[in-house]
Amino acid sequence: MTTMKLLILPGDGIGPEVMAEVRKVIDWFAAFRGLDFAVEEDLVGGAAYDVHGVPLSDATMARAQAADAVLLGACGGPAYDDLDFSVKPERGLLRLRKELDLYANLRPARCFDALADASSLKREVVAGLDLMIVRELTSGMYFGEPRGITELNDGTRVGVNTHRYTTHEIRRVARSAFELAGKRSNRVCSMEKANVMEAGILWREEVTWVHDNEYPDVELSHMYADNGAMQLVRAPKQFDVIVTDNLFGDILSDCAAMLTGSLGMLPSASLGAPMANGRPRALYEPVHGSAPDIAGKALANPIASILSFAMALRYSFDLEAEAEMVEGAVEDVLAQGIRTADLGPAEGGRTVSTGAMGDAIVAALAARDS
Ligand code: IPM
Ligand code: MG
Numbered sequence: 001m002t003t004m005k006l007l008i009l010p011g012d013g014i015g016p017e018v019m020a021e022v023r024k025v026i027d028w029f030a031a032f033r034g035l036d037f038a039v040e041e042d043l044v045g046g047a048a049y050d051v052h053g054v055p056l057s058d059a060t061m062a063r064a065q066a067a068d069a070v071l072l073g074a075c076g077g078p079a080y081d082d083l084d085f086s087v088k089p090e091r092g093l094l095r096l097r098k099e100l101d102l103y104a105n106l107r108p109a110r111c112f113d114a115l116a117d118a119s120s121l122k123r124e125v126v127a128g129l130d131l132m133i134v135r136e137l138t139s140g141m142y143f144g145e146p147r148g149i150t151e152l153n154d155g156t157r158v159g160v161n162t163h164r165y166t167t168h169e170i171r172r173v174a175r176s177a178f179e180l181a182g183k184r185s186n187r188v189c190s191m192e193k194a195n196v197m198e199a200g201i202l203w204r205e206e207v208t209w210v211h212d213n214e215y216p217d218v219e220l221s222h223m224y225a226d227n228g229a230m231q232l233v234r235a236p237k238q239f240d241v242i243v244t245d246n247l248f249g250d251i252l253s254d255c256a257a258m259l260t261g262s263l264g265m266l267p268s269a270s271l272g273a274p275m276a277n278g279r280p281r282a283l284y285e286p287v288h289g290s291a292p293d294i295a296g297k298a299l300a301n302p303i304a305s306i307l308s309f310a311m312a313l314r315y316s317f318d319l320e321a322e323a324e325m326v327e328g329a330v331e332d333v334l335a336q337g338i339r340t341a342d343l344g345p346a347e348g349g350r351t352v353s354t355g356a357m358g359d360a361i362v363a364a365l366a367a368r369d370s
Contacts, residue, residue: 002277003036004317007067009044009060012080012089013290014300014354015073021302021358022071022309028362029322032369040067044096045075045089045290055092064096068275069316070283071309072096074290093285097137100281102270103169104176105137105249106311107287109236109256109266114334118261118344121233126259131239132184133256134177135249137270139169140199142246163199165245170206176271177243178215187219187240191228191248203245229255253287263288264301264342267308269315282316284308298353301340303330306361329364333357 006026010016029035042048042060049055055075064070075089085091096102111119111129119126144162151157174190181188190207192200204222211220223231225248231238232255244252257266266288272281286304294300310326313319337349338360345351352360 003038005066005068006037006039006312007063007070008039008041008072009064009070010041010047010073011043011045011075011092011290012047012077013074013292013295014288015045015075015290017295017298017300017354018286018302018305019071019073021354021361022305024358024362025306025309025326025365028365032366033322035319035322044072044092046077046080048092049080049083049087049089054087055089056095061095061099064100064283068277068279068282069312070096070100071305071312072283072285073305074286074288076290077292077295089290094142096283097270098143100270100283101138101272102281102283103136103138104173104271105135106176106180106269106271106315107133107135107249107253107256107266108268108311109133109253109260111260112265112331112334114331114337114346115261115265115343119259121259126236126261129236129259131236131256132180132241133249133253134173134180134241134243135253136165136169136173136243136245137249138246139165140246163197163245163247165199165202167202167206170203171210174207174210174243175214177241178210178218181218181241182215185240186217187221189221189223189228189239189242191223191225191242191244191252193225193248194222195224199245207243225252228252232256232259257287262301262342264304264340265307266304267306267311269308269311271315279316282312284312298355299341300354301342302354302358303340303361306330306358325365325368326361328368329361332364332368333360336360 010019075093111126116123116127141163144164147161149159177188192203194200194204257263270283310323314323337346
């Protein structure tokens with residue numbers, strides 16, 4: 001196997017703490033499974049701003065272009081709240097997504113059995129939950145032009161963002177969703193607001209076109225996104241794959257995250273077109289943010305980041321068995337009652353630090369390996 005080039009961008013807040021635990025898992029696979037990783041580390045977000053005056057330097061962008069997979073921690077924090085919009089920490093992340101053209105953002109929401117009681121919903125609603133949100137990530141409201149804040153002659157200020165999608169942008173993310181569904185329960189639910197938005201009508205038509213012409217065997221349904229949000233908390237197990245636009249996907253995925261017990265559990269993969277070596281352009285990051293309130297206190301849950309690395313093994317490197325090993329190790333640790341604080345106490349279990357959670361997962365990997 002050729003070397004797997006990883007670029008780690010820990011970023012801000014709890015980012016460096018959780019990425020240190022990912023590093024332990026990477027090192028374990030290198031030492032005990034002979035996987036050949038070349039790991040580089042660099043700055044993103046506020047950490048990059050502090051050094052370079054921008055949230056992502058051109059040099060870091062070039063390293064990201066050259067990597068097989070970028071592993072990102074988190075961006076942002078209160079110290080950067082008053083910065084100009086163009087250099088806010090989040091702009092670093094958005095630049096990576098846009099310039100790597102990572103159009104398909106996979107956000108699996110899976111409720112580990114041991115955590116079914118940690119969800120704010122009843123156990124029977126979430127136990128066994130396993131759904132996948134495919135969020136379009138490079139277009140729509142986040143990037144559409146025109147955008148900005150302008151002033152009218154009478155001094156009234158106007159804020160503008162544009163929700164814009166092309167045929168090509170909708171079709172390619174729809175294909176990602178149908179492909180994934182084929183490996184799961186073969187059902188896709190597409191969410192938009194075709195009742196009030198022209199771009200929603202186009203979304204529905206193009207998803208239907210891809211379905212009818214390319215994936216007729218996948219079961220396709222459509223739902224207005226507001227109803228989708230309601231259904232996600234009412235009966236989330238009705239869904240297999242959900243495909244939706246950038247902004248609705250942002251909101252619906254936070255909603256889905258809480259079904260799993262904690263935002264600290266949710267990984268994500270952002271995938272683009274294949275590179276020359278056949279591997280897709282890819283960035284992996286936890287769905288949670290920089291959590292400045294708990295940063296530096298060893299309280300953060302590293303599981304979302306570690307599960308994001310498992311997604312890297314699966315989607316960038318085709319290492320399905322290794323990905324399942326990581327997911328299994330997480331399951332084992334949770335079943336032993338080991339919890340970070342965000343997950344609440346387990347009966348007869350113990351609450352541990354970020355570092356101890358990483359160690360426990362590595363120990364569980366070793367136990368599965370022997
Ligand atoms: C996410 C985050 C980002 C987004 C922020 C940090 C820019 O909320 O990945 O869901 O809005 O996409
Ligand atoms: Mg979000």
